[in-house]
Amino acid sequence: MTTMQETAPQAAAPAQDNDVLLEINNLKMHFPVTSGMLFQRTVAYVKAVDDVSFSVRRGETLGLVGESGCGKTTTGRCILQLYKPTDGQVIFEGQDLTRLGTRQMRAMRREMQVIFQDPYSSLNPRMTAGNIIGEPLIVHGLVHGKAEYRERVADLLQNVGLNPYMADRFPHEFSGGQRQRIGVARALSVSPKFIVADEPVSALDVSIQAQIINLLEELQEQFNLTYLFIAHDLSVVRHISDRVGVMYLGHMVEIAERNEIYRNPVHPYTRALLSAVPIPDPVLDAQRERVLLSGEVPSPLNPPSGCVFHPRCPIADDNCARVIPELREVSSNHWASCLKAEGY
Amino acid sequence: MATLLEVKDLQTHFFTMDGVVRAVDGVSYDLEEGETLGLVGESGCGKSVSALSLMRLIPDPPGRIVNGEVYLDGEDILKIGMEDMRNVRGAKMSMVFQEPMTSLNPVLTIERQLTETLQLHKGMNKAESRREGVNLLSRVGIPDPEQRIKQYPHQFSGGMRQRVMIAMALSCNPRLIIADEPTTALDVTIQAQILELMKSLTTEFGVALIVITHNLGVVARYADRVNIMYAGRIIERGSAREIYSNPRHPYTVGLLRSVPRLDLPRRAKLDPIEGQPPDLVNLPAGCAFRARCRWAIDKCATDRPVLEETGANHWSACWRSADLGPTAVDFLGASELAEPESPAGE
Ligand SMILES: Nc1ncnc2c1ncn2[C@@H]1O[C@H](COP(=O)(O)OP(=O)(O)OP(=O)(O)O)[C@@H](O)[C@H]1O
Ligand SMILES: Nc1ncnc2c1ncn2[C@@H]1O[C@H](COP(=O)(O)OP(=O)(O)OP(=O)(O)O)[C@@H](O)[C@H]1O
Numbered sequence: 001m002t003t004m005q006e007t008a009p010q011a012a013a014p015a016q017d018n019d020v021l022l023e024i025n026n027l028k029m030h031f032p033v034t035s036g037m038l039f040q041r042t043v044a045y046v047k048a049v050d051d052v053s054f055s056v057r058r059g060e061t062l063g064l065v066g067e068s069g070c071g072k073t074t075t076g077r078c079i080l081q082l083y084k085p086t087d088g089q090v091i092f093e094g095q096d097l098t099r100l101g102t103r104q105m106r107a108m109r110r111e112m113q114v115i116f117q118d119p120y121s122s123l124n125p126r127m128t129a130g131n132i133i134g135e136p137l138i139v140h141g142l143v144h145g146k147a148e149y150r151e152r153v154a155d156l157l158q159n160v161g162l163n164p165y166m167a168d169r170f171p172h173e174f175s176g177g178q179r180q181r182i183g184v185a186r187a188l189s190v191s192p193k194f195i196v197a198d199e200p201v202s203a204l205d206v207s208i209q210a211q212i213i214n215l216l217e218e219l220q221e222q223f224n225l226t227y228l229f230i231a232h233d234l235s236v237v238r239h240i241s242d243r244v245g246v247m248y249l250g251h252m253v254e255i256a257e258r259n260e261i262y263r264n265p266v267h268p269y270t271r272a273l274l275s276a277v278p279i280p281d282p283v284l285d286a287q288r289e290r291v292l293l294s295g296e297v298p299s300p301l302n303p304p305s306g307c308v309f310h311p312r313c314p315i316a317d318d319n320c321a322r323v324i325p326e327l328r329e330v331s332s333n334h335w336a337s338c339l340k341a342e343g344y
Numbered sequence: 345m346a347t348l349l350e351v352k353d354l355q356t357h358f359f360t361m362d363g364v365v366r367a368v369d370g371v372s373y374d375l376e377e378g379e380t381l382g383l384v385g386e387s388g389c390g391k392s393v394s395a396l397s398l399m400r401l402i403p404d405p406p407g408r409i410v411n412g413e414v415y416l417d418g419e420d421i422l423k424i425g426m427e428d429m430r431n432v433r434g435a436k437m438s439m440v441f442q443e444p445m446t447s448l449n450p451v452l453t454i455e456r457q458l459t460e461t462l463q464l465h466k467g468m469n470k471a472e473s474r475r476e477g478v479n480l481l482s483r484v485g486i487p488d489p490e491q492r493i494k495q496y497p498h499q500f501s502g503g504m505r506q507r508v509m510i511a512m513a514l515s516c517n518p519r520l521i522i523a524d525e526p527t528t529a530l531d532v533t534i535q536a537q538i539l540e541l542m543k544s545l546t547t548e549f550g551v552a553l554i555v556i557t558h559n560l561g562v563v564a565r566y567a568d569r570v571n572i573m574y575a576g577r578i579i580e581r582g583s584a585r586e587i588y589s590n591p592r593h594p595y596t597v598g599l600l601r602s603v604p605r606l607d608l609p610r611r612a613k614l615d616p617i618e619g620q621p622p623d624l625v626n627l628p629a630g631c632a633f634r635a636r637c638r639w640a641i642d643k644c645a646t647d648r649p650v651l652e653e654t655g656a657n658h659w660s661a662c663w664r665s666a667d668l669g670p671t672a673v674d675f676l677g678a679s680e681l682a683e684p685e686s687p688a689g690e
């Protein structure tokens with residue numbers, strides 16, 4: 001049986017501010033799924049990111065949350081042009097990165113850096129901490145001579161709270177939190193404007209997490225950095241973000257200013273996500289209202305019709321299986337894609 | 345309720361080239377029937393090793409339980425033979441491991457893996473064990489269990505695999521389930537489903553549960569009692585309410601302070617525990633937490649504090665436990681740390 005899907009026109013990027021650093025318009029990343037031994041044919045597409053639009057203002061932190069596989073990392077990689085998006089625009093300081101040639105893009109890379117989740121595997125075990133941090137300086141020709149190089153590396157180590165004498169050590173000689181600091185220093189080395197931090201604290205103990213979060217905040221202030229902060233811990237995201245976007249199965253389902261989204265979530269998925277977070281206080285936690293979702297997260301290979309959330313949604317009706325909801329401004333600067341958003 | 349488990353002075357060490365790793369270094373606690381115990385502490389502090397010691401699954405060499413008694417229903421299971429221990433493992437206690445994919449066999453169907461123990465420990469025949477297997481899958485919330493039981497682990501999502509692990513752990517009606525970080529690999533909403541499922545088992549069937557996690561929120565929501573571990577020892581234990589509202593150890597206070605909280609005004613700055621945990625091969629003299637402790641006094645450098653009762657069923661191993669307590673976490677609502685523009689979320 002085939003159903004006609006009514007596609008609502010997609011909203012433009014929710015950007016009011018004129019100091020927008022980055023603008024993502026209708027971004028799509030569809031990964032081909034191939035089959036066949038000799039002749040690979042594409043049999044389907046994983047719609048990892050499907051028509052996502054948002055913008056990031058200069059100096060702010062945009063938090064990106066959502067469950068595993070919803071497309072957070074893919075969104076980050078598309079912005080950095082580590083993936084070539086299937087469709088859509090990535091406009092950084094007025095330039096559409098998807099249209100840049102290789103050489104132009106190489107120059108752009110200096111402006112945008114990434115910090116990875118896993119401090120254990122993201123550092124080359126055979127390089128010293130100093131060389132890991134200093135490598136981008138050489139690649140981009142930003143230092144002249146050994147002395148300047150050493151000085152820059154020492155500065156960077158100090159910026160992230162490590163000792164310059166640690167430059168000669170190898171990654172395995174550092175703790176997890178220290179390794180993550182090395183990753184941060186490497187990202188900072190080329191003086192970027194924008195950093196994608198992809199789950200930078202998820203692999204760390206809570207006590208160490210706080211160290212790294214404080215560090216990221218201090219550096220942001222010091223160097224006027226703009227962050228896209230990807231995480232699944234909603235308490236951490238609330239702490240660090242100015243605005244928060246919630247993704248579900250390749251779609252941005254809600255995006256708003258931090259206090260607004262935590263106080264007045266309108267999308268039923270955001271509400272469930274927030275209510276699932278246990279509070280570290282048994283008495284207060286017991287008083288919290290909870291929305292338990294049933295069912296598993298569906299596969300992006302075969303996403304549900306209409307609103308992708310409808311099979312797990314506690315308030316879905318027949319319409320939700322049919323109509324793809326657009327991202328609408330439900331109140332000032334608060335965008336949500338739910339047909340029944342007003343019902344709340 | 346009766347005491348189900350009693351652990352006395354458990355010590356498990358690893359004998360490595362670098363020296364003796366005191367992974368578990370004198371741990372004592374008990375657990376009632378139907379009770380949920382939360383085991384919390386930094387990576388490497390000995391949570392998994394202490395759980396594996398109860399199951400007697402420590403790889404030897406390099407590891408060995410060098411001391412202690414573990415009474416399960418009054419019987420010291422560290423003294424019994426390996427054959428009897430296998431029966432205890434099947435019938436009385438079972439464990440859900442940190443990473444489900446490594447503990448399920450990828451080349452065997454769920455049916456094979458689930459029915460094997462039933463046939464082995466309960467003497468069921470093939471048809472009986474299959475029926476029970478389907479029943480178990482539906483009990484842990486797997487839809488369409490008749491079909492699903494024929495599939496292989498890779499055909500299940502992470503959350504469903506974790507449920508299969510729980511079904512396997514349940515298969516012989518154990519009195520005690522140990523769940524080692526059962527949900528860290530799972531999504532927030534699936535995590536909530538799994539934990540609710542485990543909790544319902546404790547209330548419905550009186551199963552006792554040990555949940556190992558570093559998520560303080562999970563412990564607050566599900567645990568009746570809490571053991572906080574640091575460098576191979578329990579440094580604080582008590583009821584969940586006591587631990588959260590009246591912490592008596594600087595490490596516990598540090599943990600509570602370091603996490604951002606959704607229910608409180610956003611703090612301008614987080615308050616981490618600085619420094620690193622000590623090397624378990626070379627534990628310092630005195631208190632193992634001293635190098636990171638804000639409350640340390642001279643005595644802490646020379647004398648090792650042991651667990652002492654600081655209130656009703658509340659124990660702390662700190663020379664200054666009397667100076668801690670509610671005020672130590674009061675800062676959470678303190679106005680100079682909070683941002684004035686953001687009232688508490690709900
Ligand atoms: N290179 C790739 N080829 C094919 N599919 C991919 C590729 N990268 C990601 N995917 C798929 O795209 C979807 C989104 O993945 P992505 O890594 O962006 O999710 P995520 O939100 O970062 O999840 P997590 O929280 O687990 O890191 C997933 O279904 C994933 O399997
Ligand atoms: N096979 C082994 N050989 C040597 N040392 C070991 C072995 N297994 C564990 N250890 C050591 O024992 C200590 C306790 O490890 P354990 O796995 O119990 O930590 P944990 O508290 O469960 O940490 P995590 O939160 O990272 O799972 C660690 O210092 C670890 O390095």
Ligand code: SF4
Binds near residue numbers: 633634635662665
């Ligand atoms: S005994 Fe001393 S060093 Fe150890 S936790 Fe207490 S105050 Fe800190």
Ligand SMILES: [Mg+2]
Binds near residue numbers: 072073074
């Ligand atoms: Mg990711």
Ligand SMILES: [Mg+2]
Binds near residue numbers: 391392393442524
């Ligand atoms: Mg462990």
